[in-house]
Amino acid sequence: MNTITLFDFDEPREIDEWYSINDGVMGGVSSGSFIQLDPGVAQFRGRVSFENNGGFASVRTRPMTASLNGYDGIEMRVRGDGKKYKLRLKTDTGPEGLCYEIPFDTGKESWEIIRLPFEKAKAKFRGLKIPFVPTLNPGKIKSLGFLISHKHEGPSRLDVDWIKAYKI
Numbered sequence: 318m319n320t321i322t323l324f325d326f327d328e329p330r331e332i333d334e335w336y337s338i339n340d341g342v343m344g345g346v347s348s349g350s351f352i353q354l355d356p357g358v359a360q361f362r363g364r365v366s367f368e369n370n371g372g373f374a375s376v377r378t379r380p381m382t383a384s385l386n387g388y389d390g391i392e393m394r395v396r397g398d399g400k401k402y403k404l405r406l407k408t409d410t411g412p413e414g415l416c417y418e419i420p421f422d423t424g425k426e427s428w429e430i431i432r433l434p435f436e437k438a439k440a441k442f443r444g445l446k447i448p449f450v451p452t453l454n455p456g457k458i459k460s461l462g463f464l465i466s467h468k469h470e471g472p473s474r475l476d477v478d479w480i481k482a483y484k485i
Contacts, residue, residue, distance in 0.1 A: 319484040320392065323383055323461075326359040326477065335359075335462075337376050345371020349465075354476060361402075363465045363473040374473070377405060377462025385482045386456030390434040394478035397423020402475055403464040404433050408457040415442055417453045418464070423475065432483065455482075 324331055335351040347365045354360040363374030391404060406417045417438035421431050440450035461480070465473045 320481040321383065321385075321388070322479060322481050323381070323391075324359070324477070324480045325357065326353065326479070327357050329353050332359060334378050334381075335376050336379065337374070338462075339374045340366075340371035343371070344369045345373075347371045347374045349374030349376055351376040357478065359477045361463045361465075361473075361475040361477065365465055365467075365470050365473065367470055372470075373464060373466040375405065375462055375464040377407065378460040380459045381461070383482075384456060385458045387484060388435070388455050388482040389485050390432060390436075390483055391419075391461065391480060392430060392432045392483045393480045394428060394430050395423060396426065396428045396476040396478075398474045399423060399425035400465060400469050400473050402473075403466070405462045405464050406435075406438060406453060406458050407460045407462075408454070409459060415440055415447065415450065417441070428478065 332353050337349040339349050340347045346368050349363040352360050361376050365374055401422050403418045403420050418441050419433045419438050435453050435455050438453040440447040
């Protein structure tokens with residue numbers, strides 16, 4: 318298997334490549350952030366609230382320069398809190414627009430390697446499934462991120478050791 322490292326969080330400047338987008342864009346009060354937990358480990362912290370019709374916290378990268386053309390998916394080493402998260406892949410650079418999501422479960426308090434094939438990505442717009450959209454073209458991925466949403470009111474935590482793209 319062939320891989321390319323996208324983030325290993327060894328340098329604090331890598332955290333600056335991430336920013337949060339939460340349900341405040343639609344009136345909610347949920348919050349999310351991405352911080353340097355330890356050298357080489359980042360943490361997505363979220364607090365989901367259903368108040369004011371809210372229900373999600375997320376972080377995403379600024380536009381990436383790496384091309385994922387020819388890669389088969391994303392592999393990452395994470396330590397979760399037992400909740401379900403979504404990897405979000407955007408193919409444009411605007412704040413709105415279509416994204417592709419791949420849900421994944423996390424174990425509780427143990428490090429694990431999770432492999433998410435691009436073929437499992439489903440097109441979404443504001444959380445709604447979009448029919449009749451072409452399958453994800455990895456060469457068009459401009460950013461990636463994490464989302465925690467409905468059914469998980471309260472705090473959440475996802476520690477991330479590294480994120481890679483892989484080819485089989």
